[in-house]
Amino acid sequence: xxxxxxxxxxxxxxxxxxxxxxxxxxxxxxxxxxxxxxxxxxxxxxxxxxxxxxxxxxxxxxxxxxxxxxxxxxxxxxxxxxxxxxxxxxxxxxxxxxxxxxxxxxxxxxxxxxxxxxxxxxxxxxxxxxxxxxxxxxxxxxxxxxxxxx
Numbered sequence: 813x814x815x816x817x818x819x820x821x822x823x824x825x826x827x828x829x830x831x832x833x834x835x836x837x838x839x840x841x842x843x844x845x846x847x848x849x850x851x852x853x854x855x856x857x858x859x860x861x862x863x864x865x866x867x868x869x870x871x872x873x874x875x876x877x878x879x880x881x882x883x884x885x886x887x888x889x890x891x892x893x894x895x896x897x898x899x900x901x902x903x904x905x906x907x908x909x910x911x912x913x914x915x916x917x918x919x920x921x922x923x924x925x926x927x928x929x930x931x932x933x934x935x936x937x938x939x940x941x942x943x944x945x946x947x948x949x950x951x952x953x954x955x956x957x958x959x960x961x962x
Contacts, residue, residue: 819865820905822883822890825955827869829890829900832861837902837911840892842918844874848882849889849901852923856892856899857911865959906957 821828835858845854869881869890881891892899902911916922935943 818859818905818907818910819959820890820900821866821955822886822888822904823954824883824886824888825960826867826885827864827883827888827890828866828959830863830865831859831900832863834859834911836915837913838915838917839913840917841920841922843921845892845918846921846923848872848874848880848892852926853916854889854892855902855911855913857902857905859898859900862891862898862900 818831818834819829820831837855837857840854840856841852842854845856846852848854867883870884871879871881871893873879878892878894880889881893882889888904889901890904891901902908902913905911934940
């Protein structure tokens with residue numbers, strides 16, 4: 813039987829969670845999300861019935877109205893929270909394809925170069941081959957996208 817539970821966690825496996833139901837998925841362009849994710853935007857999905865199944869998230873109060881959960885061991889961004897609401901980071905889901913973003917928020921802060929990002933050229937085949945060879949030797953310390961015993 814396949815487990816259809818929505819689960820997720822951090823890179824190192826210290827913090828894991830289960831979600832009863834996902835809601836609206838978005839990408840947030842605000843400067844707080846850019847900094848919290850170390851990226852151009854924060855991909856988030858609203859969640860109901862979040863249960864922490866391993867470890868506890870650490871919390872940073874990023875404003876007077878909200879806070880962000882993250883793994884203190886590896887730094888993975890896990891949540892964006894406010895009174896009565898929680899969103900989980902889409903990238904921390906074991907199956908991020910369950911939460912395709914449907915809306916952008918705080919677009920006034922959007923990095924203007926994003927519009928052309930996917931028009932950038934890809935690396936040349938020779939470089940891609942070298943990259944693939946290098947990647948083949950990488951031994952990842954990242955935990956698998958599923959619950960484990962340890």
